[in-house]
Amino acid sequence: MHIIxxxxxxxxxxxxQIDAETGCLVREGVPSIINPEDKNAIEEALRLKERxxxxxxxxxxxxxxxxxxxxxxxxxxADQAILVTGKGFAGADTWATCxxxxxxxxxxxxxxLILCGRQALDGCTAQVGPELAEFLDLPQxxxxxxxxxxxxxxxxxxxxxxxxxLIETQLPALLTVVKDLNVPRLPSLDEVMxxxxxxxxxxxxxxDIEADPDHIGLRGSRTRIVRARxxxxxxxxxxxLSGSAEQAAESLLVIFxxxxxx
Amino acid sequence: MKASSDEYxxxxxxSEHRAGELRKVTLELLGKGRELADTLGVELVALLLGYxxxxxxKELIEYGADKVLLxxxxxxxxxxxxTYARVIADQVIKRKPEILLIGATYMGRDxxxxxxxxxxxxLTADCTELSIDTEKRLLVQxxxxxxxxxxxxxxxxxxxxxxxxxxxRVMKAMERCVGKKGEIVxxxxxxxxxxxxxxxxxxxxxAKGSANLEEADVIVAGGKGVGMPQGFAVLEELAGELGGQLxxxxxxxxAGWISSTHQVGQTGKxxxxxxxxxxxxxxxxxxxxGMKDSxxxxxxxxxxxxxxxxxxxxxxxxxxxxxVPVLTRKLREYKKQVRR
Numbered sequence: 001m002h003i004i005x006x007x008x009x010x011x012x013x014x015x016x017q018i019d020a021e022t023g024c025l026v027r028e029g030v031p032s033i034i035n036p037e038d039k040n041a042i043e044e045a046l047r048l049k050e051r052x053x054x055x056x057x058x059x060x061x062x063x064x065x066x067x068x069x070x071x072x073x074x075x076x077x078a079d080q081a082i083l084v085t086g087k088g089f090a091g092a093d094t095w096a097t098c099x100x101x102x103x104x105x106x107x108x109x110x111x112x113l114i115l116c117g118r119q120a121l122d123g124c125t126a127q128v129g130p131e132l133a134e135f136l137d138l139p140q141x142x143x144x145x146x147x148x149x150x151x152x153x154x155x156x157x158x159x160x161x162x163x164x165x166l167i168e169t170q171l172p173a174l175l176t177v178v179k180d181l182n183v184p185r186l187p188s189l190d191e192v193m194x195x196x197x198x199x200x201x202x203x204x205x206x207x208d209i210e211a212d213p214d215h216i217g218l219r220g221s222r223t224r225i226v227r228a229r230x231x232x233x234x235x236x237x238x239x240x241l242s243g244s245a246e247q248a249a250e251s252l253l254v255i256f257x258x259x260x261x262x
Numbered sequence: 263m264k265a266s267s268d269e270y271x272x273x274x275x276x277s278e279h280r281a282g283e284l285r286k287v288t289l290e291l292l293g294k295g296r297e298l299a300d301t302l303g304v305e306l307v308a309l310l311l312g313y314x315x316x317x318x319x320k321e322l323i324e325y326g327a328d329k330v331l332l333x334x335x336x337x338x339x340x341x342x343x344x345t346y347a348r349v350i351a352d353q354v355i356k357r358k359p360e361i362l363l364i365g366a367t368y369m370g371r372d373x374x375x376x377x378x379x380x381x382x383x384x385l386t387a388d389c390t391e392l393s394i395d396t397e398k399r400l401l402v403q404x405x406x407x408x409x410x411x412x413x414x415x416x417x418x419x420x421x422x423x424x425x426x427x428x429x430x431r432v433m434k435a436m437e438r439c440v441g442k443k444g445e446i447v448x449x450x451x452x453x454x455x456x457x458x459x460x461x462x463x464x465x466x467x468x469a470k471g472s473a474n475l476e477e478a479d480v481i482v483a484g485g486k487g488v489g490m491p492q493g494f495a496v497l498e499e500l501a502g503e504l505g506g507q508l509x510x511x512x513x514x515x516x517a518g519w520i521s522s523t524h525q526v527g528q529t530g531k532x533x534x535x536x537x538x539x540x541x542x543x544x545x546x547x548x549x550x551x552g553m554k555d556s557x558x559x560x561x562x563x564x565x566x567x568x569x570x571x572x573x574x575x576x577x578x579x580x581x582x583x584x585x586v587p588v589l590t591r592k593l594r595e596y597k598k599q600v601r602r
Contacts, residue, residue: 036529094375095384121528122408125387127375130343134379139459140343142372155463160368162474166463179529180522222384227415228407240577245584252560253592255576259558261480261504261537262593 001054001149002111003045005078006101006132007038009062009069010121034069037117041177043184044147045115046077052149055079057108061089061100067201075187075195082108086205091218094123098131100216103209105136113154114174118143129176139169145180263382263422270360270422273299274307276350276373277322278365284318286477287365289435291428292326294392295363296436298401301394305329307359311349313339316446323444326436330446337453340465341369344457347376353449354381359423361401363392366427367476374427384418385425390432390555401426409528410551430476431534432555473507473524480506480537483526483553484514487542487563487582491519496586497541503593504537509553511543527552541582545570562586 011030034042045056058073060066061084070081084104092100105111114136119126126142133140145164146157149171156167156175187195206216214220241251256262275291277284292308299306308327310318312334319330333349350373354362362377364370366388378385391404395417401424404415418424475481482501484494494508501508509531510524526533528548538556543549545561545568553559554573561574562582571577578585 093384095379098379124407124409125375125385126371127378127385127387130372130375131379134347134376137456139456140372140376141460143368160465160467161476163466163468165465168461168463169459222382222421223386223416223418225414225416226402228412229415230412236575238571238574238577240579242579245580245588248578248580248585249589249592252576252578252589253596255558256504256537256593259537261558262596 001048001052001113003048003054003056004105004108004111004114005038005041005045005056005058005073006114006116006128007042007058007060007069007073008035008117008120009033009060009066010035032065032068034072035117035120037119037177037179039117039184040179040181041115041117042073042076042078043182044177045113046185047182048113048147048149049077054112057082057111059084059101059104059108061085061092061097061104063090070201071192071195071199072187074199074201075192076185077187077191081199081201082204083201084204084209088206088211088213088217088219091221092216093221093223094125094127094131095222096216096218096220098128098135099220100209100211101128102132102135103211104204105132107204107209112171113149114138114172116174116176118176118178126176129174133174136174138172138174140174140176141167141169142176144175144177147175147177147181264420265422270358271302272304272307272357272359273302273361274309274354274359274363274423275327276362276364276370277308277310277318278367278369279310279312279315279318282315282317284321285365285367286435287367287428287430288322289325290430290433291363291365292322293435294428294433296326298361298392298394299328301396302360302399304360307331309333309350309353311338311346319444319446321438323446324438324440324442326439328444330444332446332448333451334448335451337458338451340462341373342457342460342462343372343376344460345453346373347380348453348457349449349451350377351380354423360399362423362425364425364427366429370427374425378425381423381425383421383423383425385427386416386418387427388429389426390429392426392428392433400424405429406532409548410532410554411547429532429534473509475507475509475524475526475531475533475535478507478533478535480504480539481509481526481533481535481553481556482506482539482541483509483511483524483543484520484541484582485511485543485549486513487544488514488519489542489583493583494520496583496590500539500586500590500593503590503597506535506537509533509538511546511549540570540574541586543570544568545573
């Protein structure tokens with residue numbers, strides 16, 4: 001099996017900086033991690049490889065520092081890592097991102113399965129996975145919390161608001177996964193060192209993937225951010241309900257009645 | 263598609279229904295859609311896909327739609343990406359709406375990006391505010407990013423339709439206008455082989471072991487202050503009396519005290535119930551990001567410095583193990599009284 005995992009390096013979401021001109025997130029200089037649900041995707045790819053044989057390619061579109069995310073994936077056990085990078089890719093919305101990843105995947109050639117995290121901590125759109133599936137004309141299953149592959153058939157457990165559904169489709173396919181799927185392994189120090197010393201990361205620019213400059217980055221984005229602001233967390237006044245548990249509970253009962261909760 | 267604004271007119275919404283009933287988010291979409299359509303001076307159209315669902319047309323019209331495009335076909339009985347995307351994309355290409363809204367539900371977030379890519383247009387996810395820039399005739403879309411730490415305002419300047427998924431429980435449905443008349447158009451559907459590639463083998467609704475927090479009116483949530491897994495029992499009783507759902511902070515989920523389906527927060531669920539009771543939750547920023555849009559927040563915590571009190575409407579500095587059982591008892595007594 002050849003499994004491709006699309007990952008994203010995301011900033012630590014407690015620290016946010018915005019470029020005043022473009023309205024885009026400034027990623028340099030902020031601590032970074034592999035997007036958590038992408039780690040679940042890497043883990044599942046490795047489990048499927050262990051079960052069915054084959055190899056795992058991890059791919060990301062990002063600035064140079066995204067190499068660290070790829071190294072971590074290689075340390076976990078991925079076989080090949082590709083960084084799609086270059087000035088032209090910056091400021092991409094999900095449309096332009098999926099185009100870039102899609103072009104890179106086309107260059108990779110044959111694959112059986114693409115795994116993505118459901119959504120990224122920063123953008124929170126959950127759009128790249130399904131858009132990529134459309135771009136590559138693949139069946140998709142989103143919100144996946146269970147996967148089984150048998151020959152060319154894949155069966156996935158897809159979360160719903162109040163339960164789940166069992167979906168079946170044929171490979172090649174694209175799945176987006178949620179954290180309930182698995183617990184990602186922690187690479188040993190040895191594996192991390194090897195990932196930095198011995199394994200190679202392929203760097204692909206716009207020309208390598210035959211990307212149309214009008215379809216990538218800020219230029220290729222169909223949406224534009226016009227403003228970004230930090231919302232106020234503070235509500236109005238906080239009313240303190242004092243006294244014993246009995247008194248506090250009584251006060252709440254009155255409030256629930258007034259506010260039509262009961 | 264890249265387009266001049268003149269060609270594309272109309273505000274469309276995609277209906278979502280279950281067990282023969284429209285989901286609340288559909289009525290909310292109609293409410294907001296009506297407002298946008300009136301500002302633009304265009305019609306509001308509801309897309310209704312399913313099998314034997316024509317009975318829902320009346321309700322869609324009475325909640326604001328001028329027209330319903332009805333696609334009724336056995337292949338549409340269960341939601342599948344391929345079939346729904348085919349019908350919607352075909353109708354959009356044919357009739358050219360300028361705005362297309364879909365609920366940011368499990369269905370909507372699977373469907374909308376697929377349709378947006380097929381139509382080569384921009385999509386904004388999980389919008390909490392929508393308005394019209396009348397000068398530029400643009401849909402102004404505002405949505406949380408970074409787990410709620412930023413509010414981003416976004417437009418799709420050159421491509422149509424402007425697509426957005428809309429967060430449930432934020433927009434307001436209109437008053438139902440019984441007897442309001444509208445047009446119902448039955449559309450013919452035809453599928454390509456690739457639309458039918460996915461099979462739904464089984465759908466399982468989990469009453470227990472699952473928590474529909476996104477649609478709950480009341481959530482009673484517990485954090486480390488609950489003390490141990492069994493500690494959630496008192497919260498569950500309170501939730502029961504209030505007709506609500508059980509929520510949890512990330513700490514207790516990571517500790518294995520309760521399953522992750524109950525987790526509220528940046529890496530859990532984002533909720534906006536009428537009432538959120540935070541018990542023994544300190545109020546880490548990533549938790550607050552997931553529940554700050556609750557209408558009423560009650561916080562119970564032993565620690566008077568707990569950050570949760572900064573966002574609470576009502577604060578009780580005390581032991582939840584004392585306050586919560588008393589509150590549950592009082593609610594039960596009150597209900598008995600009211601019944602007499």
